[in-house]
Amino acid sequence: MARFFNKNNCVAGPHEEARRRREVRRYFDRADNNKDGKLTKEEWFRVLNSSGVPTTMEEVEEFFETMDRDFDGRLSFEEFMGEESTIEKLFKSMDKNGDGVVTKEEFNSICKNLSSDQVKMAFQKFDKTGDDKLDYREFCQMINKKQEEQGE
Template sequence: MAGRPGLAGTMMAKSSKKHKENSEFKLLEELFNIADKNGDGRVTVEDLFEAAISSGLEADRKHIEGWFLNKDRDRDGELTWDEVLGIKTTNEIAFDTFDLNKDGRISKKEFLHICRNMTDEQVDAVLQKFGKKKEGQMNYDEFCQMMNKRRKSSLDKLSSAEHEICPAKPKIGESSQSKYEVP
């Protein structure tokens, strides 16, 4: 029996480990919230590095970059809190939906099965554009590139439309009579 911790010692060790993990989790959550300056729920590796430095933490850029790349599962260069928590991203869910045979690639047949409104030629064009190996299939990274480009394009259009509908207010000192008035 000598050398083996008793039940109380084992429970204290587990409790101590859980407490440490919980405090590290809280620190990570605080750091994420500091890094999310605009409140959109997305942070970059640079945001995290700056938040760590401004919080007085010793920050190793390479360590943060490695951790970030491991967590950025939708490959868009930004982290959401869901990604930090390990919750499946929209890209992962969509890829799983397309990848019917679960081989880690989306074939033309699988693409057409899900996107029934697309023609063979349209699917060929998508696979040609985003399938880096030009083999008529798309892997997860290539799929993410396509989805992220689509998302960015949608956000750009939304932002442009928002500015047309709600143009910026004149800055202080500018004339109140401007192109922003409703005719």
């Protein structure tokens, strides 16, 4: 969870931390013009500059490179706060042995509603290294593509 500090540079208490989180969330939601729950580079650029924080698009792109942990080009509130994203949690739950990759077997153990042919096709499409495993980036590309197809 993101840590907030009070004016004395001490870690804020839980109530103050919750209040600040709500306040940041309000600003985040206000910046999210299309209300999709994620900030685009353009939305972040616009809100910074309109708030009196002169920022270049290059600076925004650098910020996104650091914070966009699911590689979809947008920032969820969790990413914005430096917290674990939904995709990271899903990946960790599928990576049963914690080796940093998801095998077909691990994938099948979680996604019981998919046929082995569907899993095989997904791995053929997104396993760029051809090792029958999805690393985190490949996994994100697969999830992002699926969400894109569903219009999310």
